Each structure stands twice: as structure tokens, then as C-alpha cells.
Amino acid sequence: MKRNLHLAAAAFTALCLIFSSLASAQDATPAGRGGGRGGRGNVAPQPPSYEVRPDRTVVFRLAAPDAAGVRLNGDFQQAPPAIGGTPPPSASRDMTKGDDGVWTITVGPLHPAVYNYSFTVNGIRNIDPGNPMVKLGDRSSESMFEVPSDKPAVYDIQHVPHGTVHINWYHSVSLGAPRSIYVYTPPGYEKGKSNLPVLYLLHGSGDTEAGWVNIGRANLILDNLVAAGAAKPMIVVMPYGRPLPAVMLVPSVGRGPANADDLFGNDLLQDVIPYVEKLYRVSTKADDRALAGLSMGGGQALRIGLAHLDAFHYIGAFSAAARGDPEEAFKDFFADPAAANKKLKLFYIACGKEDGLFAGSQALNDALEKHQIKHRFAPSEEGHVWRNWRDYLADFAPRLFR
Numbered sequence: 499m500k501r502n503l504h505l506a507a508a509a510f511t512a513l514c515l516i517f518s519s520l521a522s523a524q525d526a527t528p529a530g531r532g533g534g535r536g537g538r539g540n541v542a543p544q545p546p547s548y549e550v551r552p553d554r555t556v557v558f559r560l561a562a563p564d565a566a567g568v569r570l571n572g573d574f575q576q577a578p579p580a581i582g583g584t585p586p587p588s589a590s591r592d593m594t595k596g597d598d599g600v601w602t603i604t605v606g607p608l609h610p611a612v613y614n615y616s617f618t619v620n621g622i623r624n625i626d627p628g629n630p631m632v633k634l635g636d637r638s639s640e641s642m643f644e645v646p647s648d649k650p651a652v653y654d655i656q657h658v659p660h661g662t663v664h665i666n667w668y669h670s671v672s673l674g675a676p677r678s679i680y681v682y683t684p685p686g687y688e689k690g691k692s693n694l695p696v697l698y699l700l701h702g703s704g705d706t707e708a709g710w711v712n713i714g715r716a717n718l719i720l721d722n723l724v725a726a727g728a729a730k731p732m733i734v735v736m737p738y739g740r741p742l743p744a745v746m747l748v749p750s751v752g753r754g755p756a757n758a759d760d761l762f763g764n765d766l767l768q769d770v771i772p773y774v775e776k777l778y779r780v781s782t783k784a785d786d787r788a789l790a791g792l793s794m795g796g797g798q799a800l801r802i803g804l805a806h807l808d809a810f811h812y813i814g815a816f817s818a819a820a821r822g823d824p825e826e827a828f829k830d831f832f833a834d835p836a837a838a839n840k841k842l843k844l845f846y847i848a849c850g851k852e853d854g855l856f857a858g859s860q861a862l863n864d865a866l867e868k869h870q871i872k873h874r875f876a877p878s879e880e881g882h883v884w885r886n887w888r889d890y891l892a893d894f895a896p897r898l899f900r
Contacts, residue, residue: 547628548615548643554607556645558615560626563599565619567592570603572615573883590618610647611885614640633713633884635704636740642713652892653715658725659685663717668773672764673741679770680707681778682717684724684731693779695786695899696733697812698766699891700795703819707738710891713884719892729896733780737770739795763802767809785843788898790814792887793855800862804831807841812898814846816890817882820858824865835869844897845873848890852881 549557558570571590593601614633617624625632626641633640650656664681684694699716701709710716716734723729741761775782789810791799796818803813805828825832832838845866849859856877863875876893880886 547626550643550645554610554645555604556606556608556643557602557604558593558626560593560601560617560619560628561599562601562619565595565601567620568595568601569593569618570605570615571618571623572605573613574605574608574615593617606645608645610645610651612642612644612653612888614642614884616640634706634708636706637704652722653719653888654722655718656722656725658721660721661685661687661717661724663711666773666777668769670765670769672768673761675742677738677765678707679738679774680711680736681774682711682720682734682736683778684720684733686731687733687779690779693781693786694731694733695788696735696774696778696780697788697790697895697898698735698737698770698810700739700789700791700798701736702791702793702795702887703739707736710734710736714888714891716891719888720895723892723895730899732895732899733774733778735770735774737766739791739798741765762798766802767806771809784809784811784841786899788812788814788844790816790846790891790894791818792816792890793882794819796820800828804828807831807838811841811843812846813842813844814890814894815848815859815862816887816894817849817853817855818847818859818862819855820862821855822858824858824862832865832869832871835871838871842872843900845871846876846894846897847873848876848878848886848893850878850880850882850886852879853886854882 545559547559549559551557560568562568569590569592574589591603591605593603595601615626617626625639629641629643631642633642646654661682661684664683665678666681667676667678669675670677687694699710701707705713716736720729720732720734724731739762774780781787784807787810789799789803790796790813793816796815797820799813800815800818800820803810820827847859847863849856853859859875859877863873866873866875874897876890878886878889
């Protein structure tokens with residue numbers, strides 16, 4: 499025990515020294531694309547820590563004069579073929595140190611999208627200290643940047659009416675723990691009187707209940723779709739997908755017990771849904787209730803949704819964590835295709851062809867076709883990345899509650 503404490507203390511001390519070096523070196527470095535803050539005192543303003551150029555190449559800079567080595571990590575290797583047909587950059591690349599102690603690297607050109615990245619300094623991985631756009635997770639964090647398109651993307655802030663994101667705490671009786679949910683209400687909700695349809699939207703294994711808002715920009719996607727008349731106004735509920743104390747309250751303690759999905763399903767069905775229906779003006783009809791998720795959340799949407807078709811008539815599985823034989827995993831569902839077709843309004847499956855989970859989505863599609871169960875299969879390019887999941891939500895939401 500003492501040895502573990504000493505090792506932890508040593509690691510923490512080393513990490514603090516690196517961040518102290520980075521903080522002092524980056525003190526005058528502005529954050530983000532094309533802007534920032536000036537220096538302090540007589541320190542000259544520094545260039546931004548990342549810069550997206552007009553040709554969609556991206557320059558990264560990190561002032562770390564005492565570092566022996568710096569690498570750039572990112573999800574760029576899963577990007578579609580770059581503009582001009584050149585291959586996308588690799589997952590991790592060495593940066594070059596200048597005489598001024600600033601490490602630099604240029605990547606791309608990149609396809610317009612939002613990307614994740616981090617720096618590895620002396621073997622220790624860090625977020626960019628000069629960039630406030632942080633992808634927070636339940637076990638790790640990364641920095642983010644956007645390569646803009648020629649026109650605003652569906653996930654960008656646009657000049658349209660905006661909804662509201664609420665954070666609600668509740669006590670889960672089934673789990674015996676305090677937890678939180680993020681709830682999006684569409685523009686005009688506060689002045690309305692009618693009950694609205696509701697989408698229960700689940701996050702992936704590395705994210706939290708905040709993920710679909712802070713990373714996925716689900717609220718902005720819905721704002722833009724509703725304003726364009728492409729989607730019906732709806733409430734979106736985003737719970738924490740693990741049967742553990744919410745990480746927004748205390749640190750995560752791991753992945754949870756072997757029956758984690760069953761426990762989370764109890765929380766969703768017995769605690770979250772009744773709480774939402776008591777607090778918000780939502781319809782209680784299955785025709786007005788959807789369940790969807792990404793990765794781990796996609797697998798949960800399948801396991802919970804397909805077992806409770808009397809509760810959910812719309813199901814979405816984005817890059818779902820679904821392995822093995824789907825006919826065996828969802829035996830009761832496949833046993834009565836006529837009943838499934840009668841209840842399901844939409845069964846939506848999407849996954850990137852380069853995703854390690856694509857085989858599971860393909861197998862599910864094949865099984866559904868075999869049993870003649872109506873569904874929509876939308877394979878895409880790329881892999882297991884947020885860029886895909888934002889697009890899937892933007893394609894899924896307009897199909898709901900029609």
C-alpha cells in the first residue's frame with residue numbers, strides 16, 4: 499500500500515512539473531483559431547496554439563523549451579481522404595523544436611469537421627494548455643478544434659432561436675445514488691402548453707451525461723434542424739450511462755459490475771423516465787418516445803429498446819457496441835417479426851466502415867433483412883469518432899415522431 503502511495507505521489511509530482519513548465523511557457527499564448535489574449539507586462543503576444551489555415555491545413559504550436567520530446571496525438575488518421583487526395587496524417591507524430599523553444603507541426607489538409615488532439619510531452623500525455631475547447635470524459639480528456647466548412651455546419655452556432663440545456667439532479671432509487679441528467683428543451687418550450695415527444699440519448703463508454711452537449715453539440719444540432727423545419731420540436735434527455743455515482747459529482751471508479759447494462763436499464767426505466775415525465779411536459783406515448791445512443795450507449799439502446807418495444811417505438815444505434823450473433827442476443831425480438839414491425843416506427847442503424855464495431859452493425863442489418871423487420875441501415879465512411887455521431891444525430895432526428 500505504501501509503495502503504491504509513493505508511486506502515485508512520484509507520478510503526480512512529475513505531472514505537476516510538466517504542467518508548471520507548460521503553463522509558464524504558454525503564459526502569453528492565446529487560445530483557439532485566429533484569436534487570443536495579449537501578453538502580460540513586456541511579454542510579446544504569442545501566436546495561437548493551433549491555427550487553421552485557409553487551405554485547411556492546421557499548424558500546432560507548444561512552447562515547452564525544457565521538453566526532450568513532444569508528439570502530437572489526434573484522431574486525424576480516421577479522417578476521410580484529405581483534400582486533393584493526399585492521405586490523412588497518422589495518429590501520433592513527432593513535433594519539431596524551434597530555436598525559441600516552441601514545438602510545431604503542420605497537418606492536413608483536413609476535411610471540415612471537429613477533431614480531437616493532445617500532446618505527449620516527455621512521455622506524458624496532456625491536453626493543450628492554450629486551448630479552452632476540452633473534450634471531457636469519465637477517464638481522460640482531450641483538446642478539440644474545428645476545421646470550418648465554407649458554410650455553417652449543422653452543429654455550429656447559427657443565428658436561429660435556441661433551446662435551453664437544463665442540468666437536473668435526482669436520486670436513483672434503483673441504484674441508491676444521486677445522479678444527474680442533461681435535458682434539452684426546444685425554443686419556445688417555456689411559453690408552450692402541449693406535451694412534446696422525447697428522445698432519450700445515451701453517451702459512449704468514455705463520456706458522461708454532458709458528452710452529447712459539450713462534445714456532440716446535440717442542442718445546436720436540434721436548434722438548427724427545428725429552425726429549418728427539418729425536425730419536430732422535441733425534448734432530449736441525456737442520462738449518465740453507468741450504474742455508478744455520477745462522475746459530475748465524484749470521480750468514476752471504473753466500468754461497473756458485469757450486469758451494468760441491466761442496472762442502468764433499471765435506472766432509465768424506473769427512475770429517469772418517471773422523473774422526466776413529472777418535471778417536463780413530455781408525452782408518455784410510445785409513439786412519442788425514442789431511445790438512441792452511440793457506442794456503449796448504442797448497445798444499451800438495442801438491449802433496452804428491443805426488450806421494451808411497448809415503451810420505445812423509435813430506436814437508434816450509432817456505432818453500437820453489439821457483438822456476436824444478433825439473433826441469439828435479441829432472441830425474443832427476432833422471434834416475432836410481425837409484432838416488431840407493428841410497433842417500430844423507426845429502427846435506425848449507422849456505423850462507419852472503418853469502425854471496429856462495423857461487423858456487429860452489418861450482422862444486425864443482415865439479421866433484420868433475413869427476418870424482414872423494417873429498419874434503416876446507414877453505413878458511412880470513417881471510424882469510431884464523434885464526427886460520425888454528430889452526423890448520425892443530424893440524420894436521425896428529422897426522422898423522429900413523423
